[in-house]
Amino acid sequence: MRNTVAIMQRELLSLFFSPIGYVVIAGFLLLTGVFVLVAEVFEPGKPATLRRVFDFTPYVLTIIIPAISMRLISEEYRSGTIETLMTAPLSDFQMVLGKYLAAVIFYAIMLAGTLVYLVVLAMYGQPDYGASFSSYLGLLLVGLAFVAFGTFTSSLSSNQVVAWIVGMIPLMLFVWFSSFIVGKTSGALRDIVQRVNVVRHLDQFNRGLVTTESLVFFLGMAAFFLFATVKVVESKRWR
């Protein structure tokens, strides 16, 4: 546990030391700011909700989250510091978990930046706090799952940019084209595609609906890719 915390603290320190961390946060806040403007959230007479902003957010996250997680493990390989970690008394799982948690915390801090819009809404209207809460819960769960996937792609390459792109493309496929893919399929296949449709799961959260199915989907995805990451890291020892 102590080991995991030590790794997490060091990783957070590095995330906040590197310019990439700030570029990512600035990019995310800029884009969500533009959405707030485009969605005309603060126009008089509109419902006091951020729902339309939240509808856009997952599309941005497919690009932003791999950028947060890309350096987690690949940078250790590039600089050779992985050797000092893997010969220290901590398990590969503790190392991966510490790094993952650091990226999740970084993501949560970034997400918290958008709370300011909720505050503004609360000043001039009565936002639906329950629905807002479930939206944020949904985005947090997406973060847990996507960061785990990003950590996994980061373990595949010693090049950060490769890790970013390899992490980004499947997520974009999942999110950007999900409605298109669902529309093109039918029958049992359509059922399966709908179950892994991130946008559909998030839509439920935005409507204030927290289902076990969605919880299991996101947490299961996170657990699966963390497990896969540990296996990749372990397998690199043999090469």
Place this chain on the structure above:
Amino acid sequence: MIEVQDLTKLYGRVAAVSGISFDVAEGDIVGFLGPNGAGKTTTIRILTCYHPATSGEARIGGFDVFQQSMEVRRIVGYLPELTPLYPEMRPREYLRFRGKLRGLNRADCNAAIDRVAERCWITDMLDRPIGALSKGYKQRVGLADALLHNPRVLILDEPTVGLDPTQIRETRSLIRELAQDHTVMLSSHILPEVEATCQRIVIINKGHLVAAGTPDELRAQIAGDAETIVELKGAGGDLQAALEGLPGVSGVTTRPVGDWTLASVRAGGDPREQIFRLAGERGWALRELRRAGASLEDYFVKIVAQASNQARAE
């Protein structure tokens, strides 16, 4: 302290290390010597639990490096080749992080940082970013990290590569000092380096163990063609025959130097005393009698040359 039995590591079909066995006693400084690509780093990485071996066994402090990896990692301090560090951190932060990984509590950790910083002369550099430090200081930060938890065994992979001559001398004396409390194993591809610091030498080449022992033992092993240089006057034509008549002598070459004669004697043992007595009995003047040095160096160079010839042939 370190026991290695038939250690083999295959990368695909290529054997980086094949069937190496050696022991290191507690408190020894052992030099692990071999040309580049001999398998030094691979062996060290197996010992430090970074790579698993393909076959064979290695134990440190009685713990198996594969089965009891965590116990081994706790008692080993390791300085990897090229000293990988996080450039964005400061040495103090880095050492604190490493201390936490090692399970030291805050007070112990701070005390340990003060201790190793003083030992490795980095006290003034503790609060500068590692990325801004010179190669020599980075090396010392790595060494400080390896010493932080006061390990029973220190494993250093090429600890003096990239340092300037003054830093090399300082590092060597530091390593000798450390050997008072730790068992030290260091690797190098430079023989004088190992001869200057180590009590025992293990030479490997192309993944195979070539020789092991103290420098003197190694010299004795290869003394079959050791050379003794003699410079004499007044012997005339008898000299060559007289020297060849001595026990153990396998060959003599002579060459006149003015009035004197310079002879080079190849012998199995040490023929100097016999040559001195011979000169005394015959009444020859003797102005030089010495063993040609650097025979270990010759030996090592020969190994390296063989290795590169083989590589070229392949």
